[in-house]
Amino acid sequence: MPVLSENSKISNDPGIIQRLDVRTKMAICALSSIVALFLEGIYPLSILAVASMVYALLHKRLVVVFVSYGAILVMGLMAAFCVKIMTVVMPEMGKMEIQLFFSPFLRVMILVNVILALALSSRVQSILAALKTLRLPLVIYLPAAVMIRFIPSFIVDIKQISESLKIRGYHINPLTITFHPLLTMRLLFVPIVVRALRSSDELAIAAELKGLGYSEKISYYKTTALSLADYCAGGVATTLLCGACLFEYHDKLF
Amino acid sequence: MSNPVRKKRYWQTRELIVIGTFAALTKVASLLIAIAGGGMNPVSLVLKNIVATSLLIVLVYKVRKFGVLTLYALINSLVSLLFLGGNVMALPGMLIAGIVGDGFIMMTGGYKRAWALVLGVGLFDLLSRAISLGYSYLTVREEPRLLIMAAIIVAIGYTGCLLGLGSGLLFVKELRHAGIVRE
Numbered sequence: 001m002p003v004l005s006e007n008s009k010i011s012n013d014p015g016i017i018q019r020l021d022v023r024t025k026m027a028i029c030a031l032s033s034i035v036a037l038f039l040e041g042i043y044p045l046s047i048l049a050v051a052s053m054v055y056a057l058l059h060k061r062l063v064v065v066f067v068s069y070g071a072i073l074v075m076g077l078m079a080a081f082c083v084k085i086m087t088v089v090m091p092e093m094g095k096m097e098i099q100l101f102f103s104p105f106l107r108v109m110i111l112v113n114v115i116l117a118l119a120l121s122s123r124v125q126s127i128l129a130a131l132k133t134l135r136l137p138l139v140i141y142l143p144a145a146v147m148i149r150f151i152p153s154f155i156v157d158i159k160q161i162s163e164s165l166k167i168r169g170y171h172i173n174p175l176t177i178t179f180h181p182l183l184t185m186r187l188l189f190v191p192i193v194v195r196a197l198r199s200s201d202e203l204a205i206a207a208e209l210k211g212l213g214y215s216e217k218i219s220y221y222k223t224t225a226l227s228l229a230d231y232c233a234g235g236v237a238t239t240l241l242c243g244a245c246l247f248e249y250h251d252k253l254f
Numbered sequence: 255m256s257n258p259v260r261k262k263r264y265w266q267t268r269e270l271i272v273i274g275t276f277a278a279l280t281k282v283a284s285l286l287i288a289i290a291g292g293g294m295n296p297v298s299l300v301l302k303n304i305v306a307t308s309l310l311i312v313l314v315y316k317v318r319k320f321g322v323l324t325l326y327a328l329i330n331s332l333v334s335l336l337f338l339g340g341n342v343m344a345l346p347g348m349l350i351a352g353i354v355g356d357g358f359i360m361m362t363g364g365y366k367r368a369w370a371l372v373l374g375v376g377l378f379d380l381l382s383r384a385i386s387l388g389y390s391y392l393t394v395r396e397e398p399r400l401l402i403m404a405a406i407i408v409a410i411g412y413t414g415c416l417l418g419l420g421s422g423l424l425f426v427k428e429l430r431h432a433g434i435v436r437e
Contacts, residue, residue, distance in 0.1 A: 022336070026335070026336075026342070029335070029342050030342045033341065033342050033343045034343070037343070037392055040396070078403070079400045079403050079404075080400075082402065082403045083399045083400060083402075086399060086402065093399065097397075100396045100397040101396075101397055101400075102396075103396045104393055104394035104395075104396055104397060104400060107393050107394075108393065111341060111393075115335075115341065115342075118335070118336065119335075119336070130336060131336075138270075139265050139270065139325065140325075140328060140329065140332070142267070142270040142271065142274065143270045143271070143273045143274030143277065143325065143329045144274065144329050144332055144333055145274070146270070146271050146273075146274025146275055146278070147274040147275075147277045147281070147329055147330075147333050148278075148333060149278075150274065150275055150278035150279070151278045151281065151282055154278055154279055154282040154283075155282055155286070158282065158283070158286055172290055173290065174290065174295060174298070177287070177290055177295070177297060177298050177301060178295060178297045178298070181297050181298075181300070181301045184301070185301060185304065185305060185421075188283075188287075189283070189305055189308070189425075192279065192283065193279070193309070193312065193425070193429075194429075194432075194434065196275050196276065196279045197275075197312075197316075197429070197434050199275060200268075200271050200272045200274075200275035200276075201268075203271050203275070204267060204268035204271045204272070207267045207268075207271060208267055208268065212267055
């Protein structure tokens, strides 16, 4: 029954981010990455960091977003700890100044927010649909579709291999990987590569029998146009990015 | 009835599928080894890179055509961006690394020579890491000392790539013996 289906509930009530076309999200991601790389001032970077945080939080997957922030914070603290140790051991490297960490941290925050908004709103089916809307040539579309299709299958395969190894008395965990890396590699790697090669052969034969790759160009059964929400989101993003650039370079421009 | 003469495509469907399969396998195997290794574990870091490079060696042995590394890098970056949170700025860097790797293989004897393939993959791995580090430098340019830790991790990872070149060759030998890699 549709009412009891969890998936139908998700598809019937998509969030703002999910409603956006993947082309819009990719464009926002690309523009933000480029602009964040050029900006140096704390204020323009802070404006963009807050705006990108709102953009990522609109996805409503707060746990994933905050876990990612936690991971960035841990990595940042580890890097700062290493710098501190270096300045203590080698004083000629200079002093550690906390304000120098702000701009790199804000830049990383902007990048992570826009990437999270893109990656979290993409499911296997929506990515395959997105690849079609991007109108990529077959040379790129076919391997990308195969890659997306096979990622879940390989995860299941590796789990099965890991379980079969457990039955034989081998456990794959951090200890066995650290102390028996070659054995672990041999036990995991060999069956999965043979499986991958067989799968690709079978899939290739099936694709050739279906005539895939023999038409002059891919035909699209559905054409998707950008919606009003896409234009609005694009406009807001462009205004914010231009505003941040003006804030940074207004002395040089005017 | 006369059959229209069909133009032979440069990339065959079979080759495109092999590239997609190996890109998926490399991603999954690297991710699972990193998770199973428990995070910042140097052994799992080396192991992850050994597996990734060995798979890349098997791929270039299976699809011996100019552009295989470029296409692999392009697909990997595109799917990472859409699905796994990859960085959009990594895409041009990876493309450059792929083109240089492919060009190097062509210039050093072509795709029929084993050592050209191995050196080409080694160069592709080196360049892709160097370009990523260069991009990281731009991100943390106010405090470049932050990059030292990342550079150490990348260097440890690259030793895995170098070991992977050897293990990949050994693995290709086994696969050829088993009749899976034919050329």
